[in-house]
Structure formats: structure tokens, C-alpha cells
Amino acid sequence: MNVSIVPSLKKLRPVAMLVIVVLLGLVLGYWANAAFLPGTSPEQPIAFSHRIHAGENEIPCMYCHTQARLSPSAGVPSVSKCVGCHLEIATERPQIRRLMSYWDNQEPIPWVKVHDLPDFVHFTHKRHVLAEVECQTCHGPVETMDRIRLTSRAADGTAQANHPWEMGQCLSCHRENEVENGTDCWTCHK
Amino acid sequence: MPNIDRRDFLKLVGAGGVSVGAGFMLREANKDATEYLIPHVVAPEDFSSGLATWYNSVCSMCPAGCGISVRTREGLAKKIEGNPAHPVNQGGLCSLGQAGLQVLYNPDRLTGPLKQTSARGSGSFEQITWDEGLDQLGSRLDLLRAARRGNRVAMLTQGVRGHLAQLFDNFMRQLGSQRLLHYDFNHPHTLYAANQRFFGQDRLPYYDLHNTRMLLSFGADYLTNWISPVHHSLGFGESRQGSSNERGRFIQIEPRMSASGAAADEWLAAKPGTEGILALALANHIVSEGNYAGADRADWAVALTDYTPAKAAEQTGIPQSTITRLADSFIDIQPSLAIGGGAAANHSNGVDTLMAVNVLNYLAGNIGQEGGLLLNPEPTSVVSQQQQASYSTLLEFAEAARQGEIDVLILNGSNPVFTLPQASEFREALASIPLVVSLSSFLDETTAMADLILPSHTYLESWGDDFPEPGMGFPVGAVSQPVVSPLYNTRATGDIILALARQMNVGTALPWENMEECIKDGWRQIYERGDAQTLAQGFDSFWTSVLRAGVWGETAAGDSEFTLDRSVISNIGVQAPEFSGSEEDFPFILHPYLSPNFYDGRGANLPWMQERPDPMTSVVYGSWVEMNPSTAKELDLIEGDLVDIQSLHGTVRAPVYLYPAIMPNVVAMPIGQGHQEFGRYAKDRGVNPIEILSPEIEPITGQLASSATRVNIVPTGRRSKLVKTSGTSRDLGREIVQFADVNGVELSSAGSNSIPITEVTA
Numbered sequence: 008m009n010v011s012i013v014p015s016l017k018k019l020r021p022v023a024m025l026v027i028v029v030l031l032g033l034v035l036g037y038w039a040n041a042a043f044l045p046g047t048s049p050e051q052p053i054a055f056s057h058r059i060h061a062g063e064n065e066i067p068c069m070y071c072h073t074q075a076r077l078s079p080s081a082g083v084p085s086v087s088k089c090v091g092c093h094l095e096i097a098t099e100r101p102q103i104r105r106l107m108s109y110w111d112n113q114e115p116i117p118w119v120k121v122h123d124l125p126d127f128v129h130f131t132h133k134r135h136v137l138a139e140v141e142c143q144t145c146h147g148p149v150e151t152m153d154r155i156r157l158t159s160r161a162a163d164g165t166a167q168a169n170h171p172w173e174m175g176q177c178l179s180c181h182r183e184n185e186v187e188n189g190t191d192c193w194t195c196h197k
Numbered sequence: 198m199p200n201i202d203r204r205d206f207l208k209l210v211g212a213g214g215v216s217v218g219a220g221f222m223l224r225e226a227n228k229d230a231t232e233y234l235i236p237h238v239v240a241p242e243d244f245s246s247g248l249a250t251w252y253n254s255v256c257s258m259c260p261a262g263c264g265i266s267v268r269t270r271e272g273l274a275k276k277i278e279g280n281p282a283h284p285v286n287q288g289g290l291c292s293l294g295q296a297g298l299q300v301l302y303n304p305d306r307l308t309g310p311l312k313q314t315s316a317r318g319s320g321s322f323e324q325i326t327w328d329e330g331l332d333q334l335g336s337r338l339d340l341l342r343a344a345r346r347g348n349r350v351a352m353l354t355q356g357v358r359g360h361l362a363q364l365f366d367n368f369m370r371q372l373g374s375q376r377l378l379h380y381d382f383n384h385p386h387t388l389y390a391a392n393q394r395f396f397g398q399d400r401l402p403y404y405d406l407h408n409t410r411m412l413l414s415f416g417a418d419y420l421t422n423w424i425s426p427v428h429h430s431l432g433f434g435e436s437r438q439g440s441s442n443e444r445g446r447f448i449q450i451e452p453r454m455s456a457s458g459a460a461a462d463e464w465l466a467a468k469p470g471t472e473g474i475l476a477l478a479l480a481n482h483i484v485s486e487g488n489y490a491g492a493d494r495a496d497w498a499v500a501l502t503d504y505t506p507a508k509a510a511e512q513t514g515i516p517q518s519t520i521t522r523l524a525d526s527f528i529d530i531q532p533s534l535a536i537g538g539g540a541a542a543n544h545s546n547g548v549d550t551l552m553a554v555n556v557l558n559y560l561a562g563n564i565g566q567e568g569g570l571l572l573n574p575e576p577t578s579v580v581s582q583q584q585q586a587s588y589s590t591l592l593e594f595a596e597a598a599r600q601g602e603i604d605v606l607i608l609n610g611s612n613p614v615f616t617l618p619q620a621s622e623f624r625e626a627l628a629s630i631p632l633v634v635s636l637s638s639f640l641d642e643t644t645a646m647a648d649l650i651l652p653s654h655t656y657l658e659s660w661g662d663d664f665p666e667p668g669m670g671f672p673v674g675a676v677s678q679p680v681v682s683p684l685y686n687t688r689a690t691g692d693i694i695l696a697l698a699r700q701m702n703v704g705t706a707l708p709w710e711n712m713e714e715c716i717k718d719g720w721r722q723i724y725e726r727g728d729a730q731t732l733a734q735g736f737d738s739f740w741t742s743v744l745r746a747g748v749w750g751e752t753a754a755g756d757s758e759f760t761l762d763r764s765v766i767s768n769i770g771v772q773a774p775e776f777s778g779s780e781e782d783f784p785f786i787l788h789p790y791l792s793p794n795f796y797d798g799r800g801a802n803l804p805w806m807q808e809r810p811d812p813m814t815s816v817v818y819g820s821w822v823e824m825n826p827s828t829a830k831e832l833d834l835i836e837g838d839l840v841d842i843q844s845l846h847g848t849v850r851a852p853v854y855l856y857p858a859i860m861p862n863v864v865a866m867p868i869g870q871g872h873q874e875f876g877r878y879a880k881d882r883g884v885n886p887i888e889i890l891s892p893e894i895e896p897i898t899g900q901l902a903s904s905a906t907r908v909n910i911v912p913t914g915r916r917s918k919l920v921k922t923s924g925t926s927r928d929l930g931r932e933i934v935q936f937a938d939v940n941g942v943e944l945s946s947a948g949s950n951s952i953p954i955t956e957v958t959a
């Protein structure tokens with residue numbers, strides 16, 4: 008007697024196909040979003056260009072991010088700081104007009120945060136600036152970016168775009184530079 | 198490849214498309230929410246984001262006047278600490294001081310001027326503008342002033358010191374009113390009066406707990422609320438452990454063990470109100486034993502004849518041997534110090550009791566001695582202190598209101614509806630006042646009865662200054678500066694007064710634009726009275742240094758010599774206390790005590806304080822009535838049984854808490870809870886024992902004799918579980934607690950394998 012389960016499985020074939028297609032679709036959609044819309048370089052309320060400011064005009068980072076050497080947070084320049092220059096410079100450009108409308112309304116510019124660390128990490132700019140770590144070490148080649156892109160540091164020390172900071176990256180740098188207490192938990196988690 | 202027909206193929210394509218979309222959205226939903234970096238429009242000068250800035254200021258949570266340092270970030274207050282440079286608290290801070298942040302950020306704060314729209318107490322308010330509010334009050338005041346009827350305006354404020362007090366004074370004088378009343382429930386009127394009579398000074402002396410080796414406290418809970426608790430706590434620690442040669446001894450005499458009693462070496466319960474008799478018996482023994490050698494010893498012997506230890510033992514319930522032992526050690530262990538306060542000072546014989554305490558200090562030679570009691574020199578440059586209104590004064594005021602003599606009442610922070618007994622009928626008297634205005638920051642019970650609310654800044658948002666009482670042997674002043682910008686549409690109390698003055702055209706007498714100017718001007722005068730060294734630096738640098746340090750002390754100590762006026766001696770004597778209610782109908786004496794958490798109730802709207810377990814009972818959130826387990830057994834009550842506490846003047850209901858360290862005929866209740874208003878955290882929580890107090894007064898000062906009420910305890914048959922953090926207070930055979938005689942002679946223990954603690958106590 009010839010017994011086979013194939014005929015009965017045949018009925019399941021369309022269902023199996025469907026499952027496979029749906030799974031593939033989900034993965035594809037998820038990947039496509041992650042690959043093409045990583046959210047690592049969000050659009051900003053004003054198309055401010057670091058390339059023009061820090062690159063072409065060679066304005067030092069800490070001219071605007073004044074607090075980096077003093078404070079845990081580098082600080083975003085106040086609207087008045089931008090206006091201080093742009094009352095004179097490039098006043099006719101549409102982005103500057105936009106800036107001036109914020110100023111006229113005395114409203115802050117809601118910049119979208121790109122580089123972020125979890126709340127349980129006590130990172131401080133001050134320590135790193137005082138240790139003469141270049142801003143680019145962690146933030147990537149900012150002076151080449153029109154729009155800021157999330158960048159971290161790969162294991163080989165090169166900039167790694169679209170990748171958030173992870174503890175291993177902090178640690179490898181701390182190890183390389185033999186930072187005092189640089190690998191103790193409570194140095195960053197307190 | 199199996200055959201797929203066109204239809205199935207299209208179906209699959211469709212399903213695939215949908216799932217790609219779903220996958221896309223899945224990822225989208227998993228992304229972190231966008232965060233923003235919001236810059237300043239104009240960079241502030243006084244802070245950098247991410248960096249803490251500390252401002253020194255003054256705590257206003259109780260009258261002790263400790264100095265604070267407030268940590269701010271991004272312009273917001275984050276943490277309050279004690280100012281180490283301030284001589285009162287030297288960096289220490291009590292829990293109420295810590296909770297000051299919750300005054301600032303309290304969600305129940307009044308955020309702008311309000312007007313009552315229907316009946317008083319209905320709670321329906323409508324928002325108005327400052328101009329409207331100030332206009333409504335100012336025009337009324339102006340009319341009264343012009344008609345020379347300024348005395349129909351009254352101002353009832355919580356105890357205020359410094360230049361704000363002067364401003365109030367000045368303002369009321371311009372108005373032509375004598376009715377400026379400073380009122381705090383806990384103001385030690387009897388202590389002021391007793392010291393006035395004994396030392397001839399209107400200011401409090403400095404009690405040097407730091408250096409004393411033997412402290413005899415007659416009812417003063419100096420660690421939690423007596424005058425300056427943080428300072429005394431420092432002193433307690435210093436006396437106990439600060440020097441290697443001798444550990445200070447602390448003896449506490451009170452009917453219910455307070456936190457200070459628990460920290461003492463010996464706790465004694467004299468019958469309520471007989472503490473003064475006990476003190477005089479000690480004095481009698483000192484004199485009769487020849488331990489006092491002063492020229493006036495014969496006078497003392499005569500004055501004290503009636504107060505023999507034998508007789509006092511009968512009256513106070515303290516054994517004669519204990520009395521003589523205490524008297525001897527008070528002389529033998531030097532320096533010694535006797536203080537009095539709390540319930541002992543709040544009986545009908547309060548002033549006499551505290552006089553008796555002074556007698557002890559006098560006979561033991563503690564006056565002017567380090568480790569004793571130091572008379573504060575006359576302050577030469579600080580602002581004079583304000584007289585507080587007593588309970589009787591408030592009754593007179595209420596009567597005047599009932600007689601229709603008051604047109605406008607301005608309230609500032611004072612909450613008499615809560616802190617006066619119902620028997621005073623104060624709430625009812627308010628009804629006879631046509632316009633009641635409150636400057637409070639919160640809708641407390643009295644503010645709820647106001648027609649107009651012009652809310653003040655909290656102390657962390659305003660300019661002010663303070664000259665703490667008592668001085669530290671030298672006068673101390675501190676400037677209170679705003680540590681944050683005002684959060685709401687409120688104004689500084691001083692600014693409101695100044696605006697009203699301008700409206701009444703008396704601005705020339707009060708010429709300042711705002712409180713900041715007024716304070717600065719006042720300090721300019723202090724500066725000008727300074728010595729050459731002060732003057733050499735110039736006012737601006739003087740002012741900056743005062744602000745930066747948060748405190749300033751006058752170095753030139755005045756004369757504090759003291760000779761006793763002999764007529765005082767013959768007037769020494771303590772009568773038996775009087776109680777309201779007969780012993781048959783009201784067998785228990787009610788011992789209301791200030792809650793360590795809420796002070797006189799003003800801290801009840803702070804969730805931290807509500808959450809903080811009471812130090813003696815560990816109860817949180819509610820009210821309770823403490824009774825001795827033997828009393829409870831007699832009444833067949835256990836913990837959590839709800840009872841009615843009835844006095845001649847009212848009834849409150851609270852659960853029973855069994856408290857072994859209370860006299861069997863005394864029941865105790867904490868003050869502070871039982872608010873009917875005052876925001877979500879305070880409202881409808883517990884009961885207010887002040888309500889049922891009898892309007893018995895101490896005749897010399899007119900202070901409410903708040904410990905003079907007898908009550909009856911009536912079980913209700915209902916129960917209510919007490920919320921507390923401790924389990925049982927009993928050992929239950931676990932051998933956690935070991936007992937030893939204080940002299941280390943006898944050791945008894947519940948179990949056999951006991952730890953030898955004789956070594957520790959010997």
C-alpha cells in the first residue's frame with residue numbers, strides 16, 4: 008500500500024507560502040526603515056550647517072558651545088548668540104530669516120537632539136575637554152556635516168556614522184588612554 | 198515550483214505588501230521619542246546649564262531662622278542644605294527645612310490673585326488681575342485713612358522679623374492703625390515673660406547646650422521644636438560626644454516622652470503642671486544644703502520654705518530621693534543648665550514655672566557661664582524684634598470684630614482658624630469683618646474665608662532678612678535672597694505692601710520701589726553703624742559679602758552683666774495648675790504636642806513631611822491618641838481602636854496608639870493634622886486637637902494654656918488601622934533588647950545567653 012502524507016500537506020501549502028511571505032515582508036519593512044530612515048540625522052527647525060560654520064569659517068566649537076569646558080553639558084547657544092552675528096551676516100538668506108523670526112517672537116529654537124546618552128550615564132563634557140579630547144573624537148567630522156549625523160567611534164578609532172554610543176566604545180577609549188579609574192563602574196554610573 | 202494561480206499570487210503580493218508596511222511601522226514605533234535641545238533666547242547671566250549654582254538664604258519654615266544654601270540648576274531650586282557659615286544651624290537643617298522645596302513646587306500653590314464670588318468659605322473664586330486686586334484693597338484703605346478711621350484696618354501676620362516687620366509697622370502707622378498682630382501658635386510668651394521678670398530683658402538668653410555637662414529640661418523638647426531645634430541638636434551632640442573628658446548628662450522631665458526625652462539619660466514624669474514646683478524643690482534643697490553661697494541666700498531660704506522636697510514629692514509624684522539626687526547633681530556636675538518649655542510652659546502657671554527654672558540656674562551660678570545661660574547683649578544695629586500677640590490679644594481682636602470695629606483684615610501667612618481653639622469663635626468673628634484679604638501662598642483654612650486673595654511669593658522667591666532669636670551671644674543677621682525667579686503670578690509680601698502704600702499716597706514714608714531696595718537700604722544703615730573696618734570696604738562690597746555668606750554677625754558684644762533685682766526673690770512661687778473640666782467627667786489630661794513633622798500645622802501640605810514617620814511612634818499620614826497601655830487595658834482598648842476625645846469644648850476622633858512612656862492619666866495628641874483646607878496633601882487627614890482645647894489662659898502673658906484641658910475618652914467600637922512603619926514595639930522573646938540598671942549594677946535579661954552590657958554602661 009502506498010501511504011503518503013504529501014497529499015494532505017499539499018493543502019497547507021498556500022498557508023505556508025503566506026506565512027513565509029508575511030515574515031519576509033516584516034523583516035524587509037523593518038530593515039528598510041532602519042536602513043533608510045535611521046533617524047540619526049533628523050531634520051532641524053533651521054537648516055543650520057556645521058560645515059559652513061565650523062568648517063569653512065573655522066569658528067572654534069567652543070565659541071558657541073561655551074560651556075563644554077565648564078559643565079557636564081556642552082550647551083546649545085542661545086538665540087541671542089546666533090543673532091549677535093547674523094544681524095550683520097547673510098541676513099537675506101531664508102534660513103537666517105527663519106532665525107530672525109524666532110528672535111522677533113522671542114522664542115527658543117527647538118533643536119532636535121542627536122547625540123544622547125541614557126540617563127544612567129553620568130557623562131561630563133568638562134572632563135573630556137579638559138583632557139584635551141577633540142570634539143570630533145566622539146562626534147565625528149562635524150566640520151564636514153551640513154546636518155549633524157549621529158556618530159560614534161568604532162573599535163579601530165574611526166568615526167562610525169549612524170551608530171549610537173555604547174559602553175564598549177567608551178571603555179575601549181578609556182583603556183587606550185589609560186584613564187585613571189576609567190573602567191570603574193562608578194566613574195560613569197553613580 | 199508549485200503552480201500558483203494568478204489569484205493566489207495577487208493575494209500573496211498583497212499580504213507581502215501589507216507586512217512590509219507593518220514591519221516598517223514596527224520599527225518606527227520602536228524608535229526613541231524625539232528629544233529637543235531648547236536653548237535660551239537670551240543667555241542668563243547667573244547660571245550655566247548643567248552647572249549648579251548655590252545661593253545662601255534663610256529658612257522660613259519655623260521661627261528658628263536657620264541659614265540655608267540652596268542648590269539651583271538651570272534656574273530651578275533642586276536641594277536645600279544648611280548654610281555652614283550660619284551660627285544658628287552651622288550647616289545643619291531639620292526635615293521641615295529640607296521640605297521647603299515642596300513649598301515652592303507645591304501643586305496647590307495659589308498662582309495668582311483671586312476674588313471670592315459667592316458666600317465666604319464656599320470655595321468659589323475667580324481670577325482677577327493684580328491691578329484689580331490692589332485697587333479693591335487700596336481704595337478701601339485709602340478711604341479709611343482719609344476718614345481717619347485707619348484703626349478699622351487690622352493686619353494679622355505670622356511672626357515676621359527684620360525689615361519686613363518694620364515695613365508692616367510703618368505701613369500700619371501710616372494707615373493710623375494700632376492693630377498689627379503677629380501671631381504664632383507656638384510663640385513662647387511665657388518664656389519671654391519669665392526672662393523679662395527675672396533678667397529684665399525683652400530678649401531671650403542664649404542657652405549654651407554645647408558646653409553644658411548637665412542639662413535639666415523641664416518639658417522643653419529642644420531637639421524637635423523648642424526655640425531653635427537645629428542649634429540645640431548640634432549642642433546636644435557636642436555635649437554628648439564633643440569633648441573627651443566628660444559626656445554631658447541630659448535629664449528630661451515631662452509627662453509624655455518626647456524625642457528629647459528619648460535621647461535623655463533619664464526621663465522623669467512629674468504630674469502635669471507641677472514642673473515648676475519640682476524646680477523650686479530642687480532649689481530648696483540646694484539652699485538648705487548650703488550649696489548656694491550668695492549674699493541673698495537668707496532671702497532665698499525664706500522664699501523657698503514651702504517647697505521642701507518632701508512636700509514636692511507629694512505634689513509632683515517624683516520621689517523625694519530623686520529630687521535631692523537631681524538637686525545635688527545639678528550643683529556637682531558643672532557647668533549645668535536648666536531649661537523649660539513645651540507643656541510645662543503652657544499651663545496656667547507657665548510663667549511661674551519658667552521663673553522657677555531660672556531660679557535653678559541662678560542658684561547654681563549658671564548665668565553668664567559657659568555651658569549655662571548667656572545673656573544676649575542689647576543689639577546695637579539690628580532691627581528690633583516684634584512683639585507677638587497672645588491668645589488674649591486675639592480674643593480681644595475677635596471681640597472688636599464682632600462689635601463691628603474692624604472693616605478690613607489683612608492676613609499674612611497666619612492661619613488662626615486652624616491654630617485657635619474653636620472656643621475662641623474666631624471663624625465666626627471673621628463673618629463680622631466686611632473685607633478679609635489674605636496674602637498667603639496657600640488656600641489655608643483662614644484664607645478660604647477671605648474675600649480677596651493676593652498671593653505672596655514663597656520665601657525662596659523673595660527678598661527678606663532675619664535676625665534670629667535668641668542671638669548667639671552676639672546679634673546675628675541674615676539676608677534672604679530669591680533663589681529662583683517667581684514661578685507664578687504672585688508677588689513678594691513687601692512689594693504688595695509697598696504697592697498699597699503708593700496707592701494710598703503714603704509712598705513718601707515708604708519710599709522704596711520694591712522689597713529688594715527696602716532690604717538693601719536697611720542693610721546700608723546697618724553698614725553705616727558698623728566699625729571702621731566694615732566702613733573701609735564700602736557698602737557695595739559689604740552687601741555682596743553679606744549676600745554671599747548669607748549671614749552677618751555683629752562682633753562688638755555689648756554689656757551683659759546681670760544682678761538680680763531682690764524683689765524678684767520674694768515673688769517666686771508656683772501655684773498648682775488649673776485645668777478645665779472636672780476630674781470625674783474628664784479623667785484624662787490632654788497633652789497636645791507640636792508634631793515634629795508639621796510644626797504648628799504649616800508643614801502638613803508637604804508630602805515629604807506626611808510620609809515621614811513620626812520619630813516616636815513611626816506613624817505616617819494620620820492622627821492618633823497616645824495612651825499608656827495600662828490605661829488602655831482599663832478601658833479595654835487596643836491599638837487602632839477609634840475613640841472620641843471629648844473636652845468641655847468639643848470632640849475629635851482618633852485611633853489609639855499604645856505608648857508606654859506616658860503617664861497613665863495623660864493622653865497625648867500631635868498637633869498639625871486635621872486640616873479642612875490647605876491643599877490635597879493636608880486636607881481631610883487626621884484631626885486637629887487644638888479645636889477642642891479649653892480657652893484657659895496663662896494670666897500674666899495671656900497665652901493659651903494649651904496643656905490645661907481635661908478630656909474624656911469614649912470608645913466608639915470602631916477601628917481604624919494605623920499606618921506605621923514599625924511592627925510591634927514588644928520584644929516577644931526575641932532577646933533583641935537587653936535591660937540593665939543605669940548604674941550597671943544589675944543586669945536582667947529576658948533570656949539566658951545575654952550580652953554582658955555592664956561594660957558599656959558602667
Ligand code: SF4
Pocket residue numbers: 256257258259260261262263286289290291292293294295425426427
Ligand atoms: S529649625 Fe528647621 S524649619 Fe526651623 S528654621 Fe531651622 S531648618 Fe528651618
